[in-house]
Amino acid sequence: SDPKYAAIRNDLIKTTLDHHLSETGVAEAARQARVMGLTPEEIGLYLDSVSKTLIPTSPEAMVNWMAEALSADQQSQKMPDAVMAWANRDVEAASTWLGKQPPSAVRDQAIARFATQASELDPEAAAAWAREIEDEQLREQTLHEVSNR
Secondary structure: OOHHHHHHHHHHHHHHHHHHHHHHOHHHHHHHHHHHOOOHHHHHHHHHHHHHHHHHHOHHHHHHHHHHHOOHHHHHHHHHHHHHHHHHHOHHHHHHHHHHOOOOHHHHHHHHHHHHHHOOOOHHHHHHHHOOOOOHHHHHHHHHHHHOO
């Protein structure tokens, strides 16, 4: 928080969190981010820089950190992509996690992306997922997209 370090703040954040991430994992990096009092924007920048590494190695921990630390707007932007990247590696684990999430706009967006992508592989399962979307307009749009694939 010292103004004389403002120019290198993001580098200091990255170095500190990278250290905790490599030494003890995602949970410890998330804890350290909380201790440091980082803003959702700062955490979002950091997660952007490591997401390609964390999704393949620690997908559940990564999406849980995103759900905990990011603002609702950031979650809407980042979570669907993270869940899809996870599903591309382990569809069963990602769909299990997604099915356990409480209803929210972020969950709806993630399900919409998931169902649309899955429609090429399993149209019936994709339609079932689409029907789980709470937002009526998004649900109808997703069902339409699923049926047209």
